[in-house]
Amino acid sequence: MDTLLFVLIPVFPIIAFLVIAFLGNSMKESGGYVALVMELISFIISIYMFVGVLTVPSYSVDKYMIWFSLSHGPTFEIGMLIDGFTAIMIFIVNLVGFLVILYSLGYMHADPGLARYYAEISLFIAVMNGLVLSDNLFELFIFWELVGLCSYLLIGFWYRKPEAAKAAKKAFLVTRVGDVMLLFGMIILLYQSHTPLALNFNQLYSWAATSKFSSAELTTLTAATFLVFGGAMGKSAQFPLHVWLPDAMEGPTTVSALIHAATMVKAGVFLIVRMMPLLQYTPATELIIAVIGGFTAFFAATMGLVAPDIKRVLAYSTISQLGYMFLALGAGSAGAAMYHLMSHAFFKALLFLAAGSVIHAVNTQDLHKMGGLFTKMKITAVTMLIGGLSLSGIPPFSGFFSKDLILDVVLQKGLNNPVYMVLYILAVLTVLLTAFYMFRLWFLAFMGKPRGYDEKHVHESPGVMVVPLIILAIFATFSWMFLLLPSFSQILGISLSLNIPTMLIGVSLGLVGIYVSYMLYSAGIPKKFTSVVMKQIHNILYRKYWFDEVYGAFSIYIIYGFAKLVSMFDKYIIDGVIDGIAAGGVMLSSSLYPIGKGLVKNYVTLIISGLIITFILLIYVSPFLYGGGI
Amino acid sequence: MNEVVLLSLSGILLGLGLYGVLTKKNIILTIASIEIMINSAIFNFIIFSSYNNNPAGDVVALFFIALAASEVAVGLALALMMFRIKKTLNIDVMNSLRW
Amino acid sequence: MFLTVILLALSFLAIIFAIGMLYSREIVHAVIYIAGLFIILGLIYFMLDNTFLGAVQILIYGGAVTVLLMFGVMLTKREIMDKKESITTEYEYVVLIALTISIYIGTLFTVSSYPLSIYYMSMYTLSTVLFNSFIGAFVVMGVIIMSSIIGAIYMVKEVE
Numbered sequence: 001m002d003t004l005l006f007v008l009i010p011v012f013p014i015i016a017f018l019v020i021a022f023l024g025n026s027m028k029e030s031g032g033y034v035a036l037v038m039e040l041i042s043f044i045i046s047i048y049m050f051v052g053v054l055t056v057p058s059y060s061v062d063k064y065m066i067w068f069s070l071s072h073g074p075t076f077e078i079g080m081l082i083d084g085f086t087a088i089m090i091f092i093v094n095l096v097g098f099l100v101i102l103y104s105l106g107y108m109h110a111d112p113g114l115a116r117y118y119a120e121i122s123l124f125i126a127v128m129n130g131l132v133l134s135d136n137l138f139e140l141f142i143f144w145e146l147v148g149l150c151s152y153l154l155i156g157f158w159y160r161k162p163e164a165a166k167a168a169k170k171a172f173l174v175t176r177v178g179d180v181m182l183l184f185g186m187i188i189l190l191y192q193s194h195t196p197l198a199l200n201f202n203q204l205y206s207w208a209a210t211s212k213f214s215s216a217e218l219t220t221l222t223a224a225t226f227l228v229f230g231g232a233m234g235k236s237a238q239f240p241l242h243v244w245l246p247d248a249m250e251g252p253t254t255v256s257a258l259i260h261a262a263t264m265v266k267a268g269v270f271l272i273v274r275m276m277p278l279l280q281y282t283p284a285t286e287l288i289i290a291v292i293g294g295f296t297a298f299f300a301a302t303m304g305l306v307a308p309d310i311k312r313v314l315a316y317s318t319i320s321q322l323g324y325m326f327l328a329l330g331a332g333s334a335g336a337a338m339y340h341l342m343s344h345a346f347f348k349a350l351l352f353l354a355a356g357s358v359i360h361a362v363n364t365q366d367l368h369k370m371g372g373l374f375t376k377m378k379i380t381a382v383t384m385l386i387g388g389l390s391l392s393g394i395p396p397f398s399g400f401f402s403k404d405l406i407l408d409v410v411l412q413k414g415l416n417n418p419v420y421m422v423l424y425i426l427a428v429l430t431v432l433l434t435a436f437y438m439f440r441l442w443f444l445a446f447m448g449k450p451r452g453y454d455e456k457h458v459h460e461s462p463g464v465m466v467v468p469l470i471i472l473a474i475f476a477t478f479s480w481m482f483l484l485l486p487s488f489s490q491i492l493g494i495s496l497s498l499n500i501p502t503m504l505i506g507v508s509l510g511l512v513g514i515y516v517s518y519m520l521y522s523a524g525i526p527k528k529f530t531s532v533v534m535k536q537i538h539n540i541l542y543r544k545y546w547f548d549e550v551y552g553a554f555s556i557y558i559i560y561g562f563a564k565l566v567s568m569f570d571k572y573i574i575d576g577v578i579d580g581i582a583a584g585g586v587m588l589s590s591s592l593y594p595i596g597k598g599l600v601k602n603y604v605t606l607i608i609s610g611l612i613i614t615f616i617l618l619i620y621v622s623p624f625l626y627g628g629g630i
Numbered sequence: 631m632n633e634v635v636l637l638s639l640s641g642i643l644l645g646l647g648l649y650g651v652l653t654k655k656n657i658i659l660t661i662a663s664i665e666i667m668i669n670s671a672i673f674n675f676i677i678f679s680s681y682n683n684n685p686a687g688d689v690v691a692l693f694f695i696a697l698a699a700s701e702v703a704v705g706l707a708l709a710l711m712m713f714r715i716k717k718t719l720n721i722d723v724m725n726s727l728r729w
Numbered sequence: 730m731f732l733t734v735i736l737l738a739l740s741f742l743a744i745i746f747a748i749g750m751l752y753s754r755e756i757v758h759a760v761i762y763i764a765g766l767f768i769i770l771g772l773i774y775f776m777l778d779n780t781f782l783g784a785v786q787i788l789i790y791g792g793a794v795t796v797l798l799m800f801g802v803m804l805t806k807r808e809i810m811d812k813k814e815s816i817t818t819e820y821e822y823v824v825l826i827a828l829t830i831s832i833y834i835g836t837l838f839t840v841s842s843y844p845l846s847i848y849y850m851s852m853y854t855l856s857t858v859l860f861n862s863f864i865g866a867f868v869v870m871g872v873i874i875m876s877s878i879i880g881a882i883y884m885v886k887e888v889e
Binding site: 631634635638639645648655656663669673676680681682685686688689691693699700701704706708711 | 732733736743744747748750751756763766767770773774777778782785786789793794797800801819822823826827829833848857859862866867873878881882884885
């Protein structure tokens, strides 16, 4: 393989970005075709990389060039690390990116901000590819911030809508908490590792493998890895930084599919995958990752049960599935996480795009206003059903295999460690919840009777939107076949081994969830709960455990209060000193005001008197004080 | 002895020029007094240049002479401006430095 | 000794001219006194074997500056013809300045060693230094004089 060719993967989308950003307003719709063609080229190169790596599973090449070096300090470089994980991730990013741009041609048709949309999405794909190709943490961090920027811009794409602007701001600020943690983690690692190339992944691995850590050093390393995980927590919307992702659904649905389901939120998982060789020395961080991941999986799924908005249900589902991936990472299996990442990228992108197709048809996101769409939008309904089955872990869809792998991994770990056993039970319960909320969504949208939308205008979406759905449905169904390739299994370190009891538990719980939602929702919206307890639970879930309120109160009372205190300090103490100096000058000047009378010669007299006194002091007094003479 | 005489002369001329600057009411005489002061400074340069055999002092003196000449030109232009605006040459009329 | 006597005489004359300038009632007389002072200073330069600067002093100060002052007097003569300068001695200034200058002269006597002889400063030496070491300053000086002259012309230009 010609490694240098892969530099071009981010370059083509960047070209598209520049072209559309500068010429987009005169190009209108054709800007989309520029983005599409450029992304197609990148996609072809990434297929080449994927196939190449599959033929040589142990492939791992680090190509870099020195960027700058500090004297007596580390040398910073930029480069590409190409191995199995990179190839899989690049393949996912570019496949989904290509399909989403194709879909956008139909979905975003005649939007006034079209040029901005294509420019930003091309930029996003470019920097996401850069993130995946990065061979050191420093470079990764730069791209990490850039994808955050693109996410901000695209969530706030319809910036005239106040909710969208608010959601963009919220996403930016909440992920920033994680980014700061990541930065601190990086700094600690940089100072601890002293590798010749700063924060280069391969050198970090060999550093961790060769050095004998004292307990104090291990504590530092634990802090560093935990802080790095903090960054992943922000980007991948893990509890307690999950609050931004549901609100991010204010952006266009394509953006939700690409950025907030398939690629960017996976950056956190990818980062932890890259850090795995370090994590194995810090079991405390692994445990934290597993706990947060397992808890988030369950916690987000409960909120998804009652969400009224079709996209928000999917957003909670994304958070929950990301929790699964972190659970697998915490259980020490990068391969299971990576494989679930892959199948999740396909079926979640599919679900989002299908939801987009529905929204395109009925012009609302409220599930309570849909219903009975199955006969009108058959392809959308069937592809979404495939996505839903895959998400719920029903065989033979790929979601079944990936979820089963994770459950298996956690169970193996749980046999020795009770904490993991609890997490396993949570994960299994989450399977039930997942199946329930997913089919609640599907039944509410496609079954029952129409509930308040304009039926005459509803029709199946155009071809450019349907084709990506079908392609993604194929991937969502058959991507488990990758596991049949020995090289693929070798890269991930996993195999298609079916653990019958785990599998039976997972599938049966999934089927129970589907059955319950069928009973409740197939005929339309059920009656309100009557029992007080159920009402209370519903209320808690509907209000999202009051997280927004708590965070809002925290920022208003504590952070804003502190800011006010600082502002008072600035206003009265710092400004007071400066104003005092100025006031003293004014007072001095007004006391000297009557002396000169405005006549030049008076001033000259004063100046010359001062000069004479100075010279007399210099000649006659300073020799006595400091020695010397004239 | 010679050098003491010459340096004393330079100092006395400086004092007389200063006195002129401070007391003369007519702006043209003020400018003339300033010329005396500059001349005493140039004189000082030349004395030391001659006694130390260092031509740098002479060069500086030459520059000062040129500068003083242009200064006189500017000063007289100012005097004419003042005469045109205030219709007088009395320097005590110019008291707008403080307002 | 001979040189000392001449220098003392010239110094005395210079002081007389300076005081005369300060105490003349007619402003034209004051300008004539100052011209005399400049020329005496030029003569002292000749006595110090610095012939070139002596010549420059007499030409520029004794000639050009004096003539400029004369023109200033001429152009504003309405007032000058009408009014005589009022001569008063302001003793506070006299005391201040006299004190300072006497301190200065006093210090001159305390200095123990002066260089002994006067060196002849040839024009050749002077021009060599001027156009080698100081050529940059020389050019800058030309620019300054040019701009000040332009500024002066701009100021006195008749305003419509």
